[in-house]
Amino acid sequence: AHSRGKLAQELVKLRRYGLLIIDEVGYIPFDQDAANLFFQLVSSRYEHASMILTSNLPFARWGDVFGDLTIASAMIDRIVHHADVISLKGNSYRLKKHQPTAGTAQ
Structure with a gap:
């Protein structure tokens, strides 16, 4: 959309989705x-x-992801302003079924 000069229209379309x-x-x-x-x-x-975003990185590392600390900070500010931030700790759900059994090599 950006390269076709239609970014503004596309953003309006995407804003119509409730989530x-x-x-x-x-x-x-x-x-x-x-x-x-x-x-x-x-x-x-x-x-x-509304938006739901998932990431395995803390906000402190988003400057690395986006290559610009200013953009990352401004984005984080908008994201967390009305957000419920949930930080999950513990073992990965995806790896739960792949736990090594006793006596097997990893």
Whole structure:
């Protein structure tokens, strides 16, 4: 949408969804253009529609993910303003069924 000059219209469309779920923020680092576009998405939904974001990284590491501490800080500010932040501790649910049994090598 950005390269076609239709980013504003696309952001309006995405704002119409009551909930947008974005899984694994930070799993792959964003280049500068992607970071700016993601910031625009977060900003366009701010105080208009809900988002659920998952990440295995603390907010302190988001500057590394987005390559820019200023963008990361501004995004985090918008995300947490009306958020319930849930931090999960403990073993991975995905690895729960893959626990080594006694006597097996890892």
